[in-house]
Amino acid sequence: MRVGAVTVCGLAVLMAVDGCKRHRKTRSKPNTDAYSQKIDPLVKSNKLAFLKIPDIGxxxxxxQTFYDDRNEEIAWTRDGKPTDSAVAFTKAFQDAAKKGLNPEDYDASRWAARVQALGKNSDDAIAEYDVAMTISVMRYISDLRIGRVNPQHFNFDINAQEKKYDLPEFVSDNAVDGDDVPKLIATVEPDNDQYRATENALAKYLELAKQQETGGAQALPDVPKAVSVGGSYAAADALAARLKLEGDLEDGGAAGGATFTKELSDGVKNYQMRHGITPDGKLSTQTIASMNVPLAQRALQLSSSLERWRWLPGDYIKPRLMVNLPEFVLRGYDPDHKLDFTMKVVVGKVVGEHETPVFTHMMKYLIFRPYWNVPMSIVKKELAAHIEGNIGYLAAKNFEVTNNKGEVQTGYTAKQVIQGGVMVREKPGPKNSLGLVKFMFPNEYDIYLHSTPATELFNRTRRDFSHGCVRVQKPDELAAWVLQGQGDWDLDKVQDAMNNGKDNNQVNLKTPLPIVIFYLTGIVGEDGKVDFFDDIYKYDEKMQEILKKGPPYPEYKEPVKPKNGDTV
Structure with a gap:
């Protein structure tokens, strides 16, 4: 009986001890927990001096959750040596610039020394290596998945957070013992051909930037006036070399002394077409200034584009409609994300706080022959002076005044209009500022696509003229495209609704279309060439100012309040 009692008590003690050990919450292979006492204080700290960026935010x-789920087992070494997965991630960190990321955000320059320290069989070295690798892998995967800076920090209405991973679980289950790290990384990134093309273009431009820096390229001299074919340009040889660098002039092309030849003009035209400059083939001050932008800066533009691609939520990674603001172009894609069309657009003015914001939404309906509800800001800035001097001004200019129920008012005063006691709207018709159709995706900015009577603006190369909304070049064709498969809405019916239909006619879409109002100053065009555009709103500049400071990056900023009325 005494032996039995001892045996039972012994079993109880063993069960109690075993019961204290937590369930291991990971699919990765078991490893040793011999370094738990060294790891525990590290994972409880917000600052780790052995990291390039000590503040892990x-x-x-x-x-801490990662190691709790592993019962404080190490993850990235076995028998004192880095695992294959750790080696592969180290290589990825060192190549991070090719993905538009900063290698030092992931301690790229420190891994060789850490691996060497492992050879001394130091418990501290093993623990620090493991925690440093966990943090770097988490940060790298998160940066590729949702970008580094939360887009809402810039007041952009894009919810990147909805696709974020449960990092402790994802890293432990998929990365720790991953047998194909490059493939894993590819699944983390946006599944979009344009994204991948931009990534390839970035690798090319990083090499071109090295060539330019190694060659000690000098700035091309400016000209007092544009040079045409047959004119003289003393730096013609340097111009030819610059055009050849990006492939705008064939390698065999000769400058021909100081003469601006037809061959050089064709090369300049190729360059202009890729940079949003009027493609007249003339060597102008604008063209020279653009060519003098270092290619390292062009690589940075592509990096900024990759960052923004990573912001897009799942439904918008392959949107049906995308407006690229600095390019002044709208693209439409079929359900398989093959390009259907491109169309010129007019976007918000650079001056006067009329910039078109970056955001994602679902297009839900169209309105043919719409009213334009004039925002109070425009009433005060652009109509008030006219109304005060002539109360009949509004009626003469196709406007009418309503109360808050939408009922037309005739007996109103200038004071009521200017103070917002009544609302001003422009009546439907061909002279309406919104044109004859608008495409609605309700959002806090009151931004939408619409037609315009000012069609001459589409002949300009630079097209930032609106109060914030996006004016489209071919609204009838866009409406027919948006309504395809929805009854008998062909181009003829659309044009009839625009020109002869009833006013303020709303047509709901059976299937809402994802639309992205985007901002890419560096893209790969449909012809495979790399195109660059001016940073018209300084959105790139603002983002790079933040990224230069390094992690931890801002996650959120309180958005501005929505505006009242409609922008145009």
């Missing part, structure tokens, strides 16, 4: 609780 919001990653601290994620790292």
């Amino acid at each position: 919001s990653y601290q609780p994620l790292v």
Whole structure:
């Protein structure tokens, strides 16, 4: 009986000890927990001096959860040597610039020394290596998945957070023992051909930037006036070399002394077409200034584009409609994300706080022959002076005044209009500022696509003229495209609704279309060439100012309040 009692008690003690050990919450292979006492204080700290960026910010609780789920087993070494997965991630960190990321955000320059320290069989070295690798892998995967800076920090209405991973679980289950790290990384990134093409273009421009820096390229001299074919340009040889660098002039092309030849003019025209400059083939001040932008800066533009691609939520990674603001172009894609069309657009003015914001939404309906509800800001800035001097001004200019129920008012005063006691709207018709159709995706900015009577603006190369909305070049064709498969809405019916139909006629879409109002100053065009555009709203500049400071990056900023009325 005494032996039995001892045996039972012994079993109880063993069960109690075993019961204290937590369930291991990971699919990765078991590893040793011999370094748990060294790891525990590291994962509880917000600052780790052995990292390039000691402040690990919001990653601290994620790292602690990672090791809690593993019962504090190490993850990235076995028998004192880095695992194959750790080696592969180290290579990825060192190549991070090719993805538009900063290698030092992931301690790229420190891994060789850390691996060397592992050879000394130091418990501290093993623990620090493991925690450093966990943090770097988490940060790298997160940066590729949702970008580094939360787009809402810039007041952009894009919810990148909805596709974020549960990093402790994802890294432990998929990355720790991953047998194909490059393939894993590819699944993390946006599944979009344009994204991949931009990534390839970035690798090319990083090499071109090295060539330019190694060659000690000098700035091309400016000209007092544009040079045409047959004119003289003393730096013709340097111009030819610059055009050849990006492939705008064939390698065999000769400058011909100081003469601006037809061959050089064709090369300049190729360059202008890729940079949003009027493609007249003349060597102008604008063209020279653009050519003098270092290719390292062009690589940075492509990096900014990759960052924004990573912001897009799942439904918008392959949108049906995309407006690229600095390019002044709208693209439409079929359900398989093959390009259907491109169309010129007019976007918000650079001056006067009329910039068109970056955001994603679903297009839900069209309105043929719409009213334009004039925002109070425009009433005060652009109509008030006219109304005060002539109360009949509004009626003469195709406007009418309504109360808050939409009922037309005739007995109103200038004071009521200017103080917002009544609303001003422009009546439907061909002279309406919104044209004859608008495409609605309700949003806090009151931004939408619409037609315009000012069609001459589409002949301009640079097209930032609106109060914020996006004016489209071919609204009838766009409406027919949007309504395809929805009854008998062909081009003829659309044009009839625009020209002869009833006013303010709303047509709902059976299937809403994802639309992205985007901002890419560096893209790969449909012809495979790399195109660059001016940073008209300084959105790139603002983002790069933040990225230069390094992690931890801003996650959120309180958005501005919605505006009242409709922009145009």
